[in-house]
Amino acid sequence: MHVTAYFALLAAMIICLAGAVAALFALWRNDYGRLGMIEKGHLLATAGVVLASAILTVALWQRDFSFVYVAEYTDTLLPLFYALTAFWAGQAGSLLFWMLTLALFGVFFAVSPAYRSLSAPTRHAYWLFFLVVEAFFLLLLTGPSNPFLEAVPPVPEGRGLNPLLRNPGMIFHPPLLFMGYAGFAIPACLALAGWLTGERASFAAAARNTAILSWIFLSSGIILGGWWSYMELGWGGYWAWDPVENASLIPWLVSTAFIHTAIVERRTKALAKTNVALAVVTFVSCILGTYLVRSGVVESLHAFGEGGVAGPLLLFMLFTLVVLAAVLLAGAPFFADRVKPLSGLMSVPGFLVILAWLMLALSVVVFLGTLWPVISKLWSANPVGLDAGFYNRVCLPLFALVTALVAFCPLMSWSEGVRDKAGLGLTVGAFVGGGAILYGLGIHLPVALFAGAASIAAMATVAYVFIRQRHARSLAGALGAYSVHLGLALVTLGIAFSGPYQLNQEAVLTPGKTMEIGGFTLTFKDLEFEENKAMAISRAVIDVTRDGKPVGVLTPERRIYTGFEQPFAEVSTIPSLGDEVYATLVSATEKKAASLKISVNPLINWIWIGGTLMCLAPFASLRRLRGKSE
DSSP: OHHHHHHHHHHHHHHHHHHHHHHHHHHTTTOOHHHHHHHHHHHHHHHHHHHHHHHHHHHTTTTTTTTTHHHHHHTTSSOOOHHHHHTTTHHHHHHHHHHHHHHHHHHHHSSHHHHSOOOOHHHHHHHOOOOOOHHHHHHHTTTTTOOOOOSSSSOSSSOOGGGGGGHHHHHHHHHHHHHHHHHHHHHHHHHHHHHTOSSSSHHHHHHHHHHHHHHHHHHHHHHHHHHHHHHHHHHOOSSOOOOOHHHHHHHHHHHHHHHHHHHHHHHHHHOOOHHHHHHHHHHHHHHHHHHHHOOOOOOTTEEEOOOOOHHHHHHHHHHHHHHHHHHHHHHHHHHTOOOOOOOOSSHHHHHHHHHHHHHHHHHHHHHHHHHHHHHHHGGGSSOOOOOOOOOOHHHHHHHHHHHHHHHGGGGSSSSSSSSOHHHHHHHHHHHHHHHHHHHHTTTTHHHHHHHHHHHHHHHHHHHHHHOOOOHHOOOOHHHHHHHHHHHHHHHHHHHHHHTTOOOOOOEETTTTTTTEETEEEEEEEEEEEEEEEEEEEEEEEEEEEEETTEEEEOOEEEEEHHHHHSSSEEEEEEEESSSSEEEEEEEEOOOOOOEEEEEEEEEEEEHHHHHHHHHHHHHHHHHHHHHHHO
């Protein structure tokens, strides 16, 4: 099966290259009669990738340790549930999943009305770029990152999955990120194709559903990743500004900028060239995210290491940017008479452009901060990375400004000036009044106070728009967009308070002892021990009360998995929409003394609630806009 899977990928790569060459010749000769052959070729290449993916899945299911990849990420004690998720646990498997998702996105788009609405030259140009992207990933999979290497002789037992990955988050977080990355290849290829051929229809309209769907996947992956970090790693936080976390945030920021400037193009025909550039840069930032995780260029808690793909990924990013520059130059004459002026800054387009610039500024800050250890090597023999304090000082104010823009943008006119003065008065009142209330409640940190006031103003605006404007309730697209803004306001509220106002305390307790934190009384009842074939567990049992009334029971655990000497923490929480109590068992002794780290996280769950709303609401826009774009 190793050979079958490998040659399936090799054949897929050859087919993609042949299809790209055919598309290039068609464009060169203005002969567009081979489109059907190219489309069928892509289907055949996709079948090869699906076959290879199925073989790896079966090998993981059966724990076939003749596959090096299976032996490295599973063992016979690992539940089937986690054995299958090992598909994307390592570098080679995750790249194969990237490729599988990319191919399937290509198939679904090729049968969509949006694709059929394109002219024949644009379709050929699209396949030229898309098949080159696929061929590149297949080159990685048949070269430096082959998931089908055979172990000779086969090993009797695998190494097992890293315990940090044995979490329900492993089911969704990585694949959602890869699906987001892969999906943004289509808007990028469409942008290049449309600009190169002078397509009359806006590529942004054809790519809209794919871009929104990819943004949903990427956002969901990030939110679930934050929840996973919070619940699994015992850090007491959801975002550590780790390079791997930043790797997915950068394309999210750029893609958010692109989605908002694309709205301006669809409504006013302005920013066409900007959107071509942003669509391609979004995809390049997805490749950058892959590069940061797999190149070993920066140290991270959960990077995959070098693995021989760093050079190819870096070259591919540079190649794509060169292609972008060349296409923008070649296609400029087609669009010379189509340039439309942009409204002033005090308008909806103006606010959207400012928002896009803020998002791009944030992406640059995160990018430079992530690569700071590499950049500082130029003048320092001992380069160090930037800590979370740097990102919080720079990024949180910018995020707060984004929320403030979201609060006021719906009240502006598309041409110039304020469209709804009554609404503006309400929003200003909510901002000032909300800020005064928060200050009275003891929120005195400037950034937290501003972000909280902006969140309250944004929620007030959305409520006002839903009440006063019928289209906001009846049109699915508007409903989805405003709901996303409501989710953003909730996320900002959670971020503004859960970090700066978090309480932490550590203590060593024995049964019967108590500790106080944030008005809660924690009584350590017992330390339980449990052991099975897979792991040894130490579990603390803690009763929690507030003002003498029971609140709940915390049961944080310390686990030592078979085959791993390092202990891993399983945190325990008492969920709340206000102050959430969070416990980590740092260590335990046989004499039942437990070292505990207790945190009180205010409004933390509003991040997950708002994030979930941000991920689900765009589906409403997706359905509505599909019909419109068609």
